[in-house]
Amino acid sequence: MVNISKKESIECGSCTNTDQQVKNLNANTSGRMKFAVSGMDCADEVAILKKEVGPLAGGSENLAFDVLNAHMTILNDNVDELEIIKAVARTGMKATRISSDKPATDPGVVYRRKTVITTSVSGFMLFIGFLYHSWIAGGFIEALGYQEGGSESIPITIVTLYATAIIVGGWFIFPKAFFSLKRMRPDINLLMTVAVIGAVIIGEWFEAAAVTFLFALSLALESWSVGRARRAVAALMELAPETARIRKEDGTEHEILAEEVPVGATIIVLGGERIPLDGEVSQGHSLVNQAPITGESMPVEKSDGSTVYAGTINGDGTLEITTTKEASATTLENIIRLVGEAQSKRAPSEQWVEKFARIYTPVVMVLALAVFIVPISFGLPWEVWFYRALVLLVIACPCALVISTPVSVVASLAAAARAGVLVKGGMYLEIPARLKAIAMDKTGTITEGKPAVIKIIPLSEHSEEELLERAVALEARSTHPLALAILNYAETKEIKTIKADDVKIIPGKGVVGGFKGKPFWLGSPRYLREQGLDVTEETKNAIDELSGKGGTVIAIGNDEHVCGLIAVADSIRPQAVESIKKLQQIGIEHIIMLTGDNKLTAETIAAQAGLNEFRAELLPEDKVNAIAGLVEEYGNVGMIGDGVNDAPAMGRASIGIAMGAIGSDAAIESADIALMADDLSRLPWLILHSRNTLSIIKQNIWLSLVTKAVFLILGVMGVASLWMAIAADMGTTLVVIANGLRLLRSEKAYA
Numbered sequence: 001m002v003n004i005s006k007k008e009s010i011e012c013g014s015c016t017n018t019d020q021q022v023k024n025l026n027a028n029t030s031g032r033m034k035f036a037v038s039g040m041d042c043a044d045e046v047a048i049l050k051k052e053v054g055p056l057a058g059g060s061e062n063l064a065f066d067v068l069n070a071h072m073t074i075l076n077d078n079v080d081e082l083e084i085i086k087a088v089a090r091t092g093m094k095a096t097r098i099s100s101d102k103p104a105t106d107p108g109v110v111y112r113r114k115t116v117i118t119t120s121v122s123g124f125m126l127f128i129g130f131l132y133h134s135w136i137a138g139g140f141i142e143a144l145g146y147q148e149g150g151s152e153s154i155p156i157t158i159v160t161l162y163a164t165a166i167i168v169g170g171w172f173i174f175p176k177a178f179f180s181l182k183r184m185r186p187d188i189n190l191l192m193t194v195a196v197i198g199a200v201i202i203g204e205w206f207e208a209a210a211v212t213f214l215f216a217l218s219l220a221l222e223s224w225s226v227g228r229a230r231r232a233v234a235a236l237m238e239l240a241p242e243t244a245r246i247r248k249e250d251g252t253e254h255e256i257l258a259e260e261v262p263v264g265a266t267i268i269v270l271g272g273e274r275i276p277l278d279g280e281v282s283q284g285h286s287l288v289n290q291a292p293i294t295g296e297s298m299p300v301e302k303s304d305g306s307t308v309y310a311g312t313i314n315g316d317g318t319l320e321i322t323t324t325k326e327a328s329a330t331t332l333e334n335i336i337r338l339v340g341e342a343q344s345k346r347a348p349s350e351q352w353v354e355k356f357a358r359i360y361t362p363v364v365m366v367l368a369l370a371v372f373i374v375p376i377s378f379g380l381p382w383e384v385w386f387y388r389a390l391v392l393l394v395i396a397c398p399c400a401l402v403i404s405t406p407v408s409v410v411a412s413l414a415a416a417a418r419a420g421v422l423v424k425g426g427m428y429l430e431i432p433a434r435l436k437a438i439a440m441d442k443t444g445t446i447t448e449g450k451p452a453v454i455k456i457i458p459l460s461e462h463s464e465e466e467l468l469e470r471a472v473a474l475e476a477r478s479t480h481p482l483a484l485a486i487l488n489y490a491e492t493k494e495i496k497t498i499k500a501d502d503v504k505i506i507p508g509k510g511v512v513g514g515f516k517g518k519p520f521w522l523g524s525p526r527y528l529r530e531q532g533l534d535v536t537e538e539t540k541n542a543i544d545e546l547s548g549k550g551g552t553v554i555a556i557g558n559d560e561h562v563c564g565l566i567a568v569a570d571s572i573r574p575q576a577v578e579s580i581k582k583l584q585q586i587g588i589e590h591i592i593m594l595t596g597d598n599k600l601t602a603e604t605i606a607a608q609a610g611l612n613e614f615r616a617e618l619l620p621e622d623k624v625n626a627i628a629g630l631v632e633e634y635g636n637v638g639m640i641g642d643g644v645n646d647a648p649a650m651g652r653a654s655i656g657i658a659m660g661a662i663g664s665d666a667a668i669e670s671a672d673i674a675l676m677a678d679d680l681s682r683l684p685w686l687i688l689h690s691r692n693t694l695s696i697i698k699q700n701i702w703l704s705l706v707t708k709a710v711f712l713i714l715g716v717m718g719v720a721s722l723w724m725a726i727a728a729d730m731g732t733t734l735v736v737i738a739n740g741l742r743l744l745r746s747e748k749a750y751a
Contacts, residue, residue: 053088057075154205165212277323288315431636438640580680
């Protein structure tokens with residue numbers, strides 16, 4: 001796609017992935033190393049890996065991360081695989097080399113199982129220790145209470161139970177904290193570790209164990225939330241069956257792996273089965289449910305010559321399909337790949353949160369140190385203020401803040417993909433929410449992109465049936481788009497086809513031939529005038545009326561008179577008017593049509609569609625200039641077109657949206673967002689989905705910050721304890737995760 005005056009790079013954490021680097025990732029083949037990284041679930045781990053692995057890869061710009069699938073790709077051929085694995089291990093994570101975009105199992109499954117085990121054991125030991133402690137202390141309240149800055153000595157058995165809870169719960173936390181300290185880059189793990197060690201030093205074993213368990217539980221929930229969103233997209237992979245029923249040259253049928261089916265092979269798909277590969281129907285007739293790819297609510301009729309896609313569901317009929325793509329190159333595979341890669345293109349909110357957290361964490365550590373040092377310099381009890389400083393460290397943990405945005409973005413991307421809207425990255429997810437104006441191409445976007453009969457006017461006492469019979473007879477052998485429009489219309493009217501005799505084409509004018517023993521002609525109004533016929537006032541008015549509606553007028557007649565007129569035009573899509581109306585209702589200030597068609601046709605279509613403005617007879621560079629003017633006037637402008645011819649204008653807009661991209665690799669690759677079906681109603685859906693996503697992200701950020709602020713004050717005042725602080729943090733994390741995952745249910749919302 002041609003990007004002009006648009007964001008020219010994709011910010012990803014501490015590095016910047018340019019468009020060319022993203023293309024390099026898209027073209028990732030042999031020679032590029034890809035690793036499944038166990039334990040990589042959020043931006044924090046990505047930042048750590050960039051710092052540790054970046055130097056080995058020749059710089060962080062040679063790294064690309066797919067958090068959704070827990071993949072790390074090295075875009076540099078000259079790297080040592082063993083050194084990369086060792087570098088990842090130093091961060092407390094584990095890397096495994098993979099050779100496929102679809103590993104047999106989710107790389108995070110083993111890690112999540114281990115975190116569940118360690119967290120469960122830690123919680124169990126904490127619970128047993130607390131029960132024993134409450135029995136020794138003489139009650140639940142006594143064991144739960146704390147003496148600020150110190151506590152009475154407790155039996156060694158209870159200390160052992162609490163210590164076990166701390167060690168097991170911190171199994172994956174403490175190593176990361178060590179590496180964080182070694183790199184001199186404070187992170188969440190270091191904050192928690194310092195707080196736990198501090199609590200142990202002052203004898204607050206229960207609180208140290210509670211903090212460790214609750215933080216481990218929080219990280220496990222974080223991993224689970226990303227895993228759930230990951231599975232939502234991974235479900236796409238299960239749409240296409242692993243095997244295909246192939247027909248060999250001798251007529252026998254065998255089932256083989258879909259990835260082994262060559263292009264050009266014939267596969268058989270029975271009623272109710274999923275289609276395993278992209279292809280064209282060579283024999284059969286059926287209704288195919290394309291909703292898994294396009295989000296369409298109604299099945300689409302397929303017959304000889306129709307294109308079908310992997311992952312769609314065959315209806316009752318049996319289809320013989322000639323494959324046109326290998327399993328690794330189907331439209332479904334492109335969607336899966338692009339949704340996965342979308343994670344490396346961070347949304348502005350994600351970038352802000354990540355930058356904020358990088359500054360926030362060391363500032364909080366300095367603040368906690370000040371809370372401890374300043375009071376004791378005035379002679380106040382060091383135990384009291386040391387404890388309060390620890391509380392400050394715990395509540396200041398930005399866990400909920402950091403996880404709030406990526407979970408929401410991943411869930412939103414997954415929901416959009418399931419609704420037939422392919423968003424190419426988090427950075428493109430927020431832009432539709434801010435659109436003030438939308439420019440649309442005409443042909444194939446607002447209109448069907450193919451001519452159709454819009455009106456028939458019989459003249460000279462002829463009937464519509466007689467007029468169509470003659471038109472069909474003259475056009476029966478033609479493949480001209482206007483002729484096909486007439487033939488298709490006649491077929492719906494069940495007009496019998498009788499081919500004309502001695503048919504001759506008059507280039508640029510029309511066609512002549514014999515029908516039932518009499519000569520007839522068919523052509524444009526210009527050809528009609530050249531016949532020298534005495535055109536009646538009725539005929540002139542009819543031609544003017546049809547031309548005024550933006551249609552192409554076709555006249556049919558003989559040597560005596562004009563038999564009638566047929567108007568053919570590119571018709572508006574059934575849902576276009578309603579979709580444009582809804583766009584206006586949801587706050588889009590200006591909707592304009594940009595077309596290379598003539599002014600009269602454009603004016604007619606614009607009026608019928610209810611557009612605010614139209615500009616006609618535009619060359620591609622004229623469309624770019626028009627978009628530039630709209631951007632200057634409205635700020636955020638979207639351009640929706642076919643994704644190929646309109647690429648320059650789409651690149652100049654704030655965001656480019658491809659219409660009806662299913663099956664078109666060029667359209668999918670060229671746009672920022674691709675509407676897989678020819679359904680304009682997905683556009684208002686996308687805008688509302690984007691607004692909802694942005695709203696949820698803001699809710700999560702504000703909830704996290706407000707909770708932090710309240711408990712920071714309570715901690716300094718001595719009201720909040722360590723376990724209360726971590727419980728509040730975990731509660732906030734749970735809320736933001738649940739709030740973000742609500743977006744997974746929105747693929748059918750906003751109707």
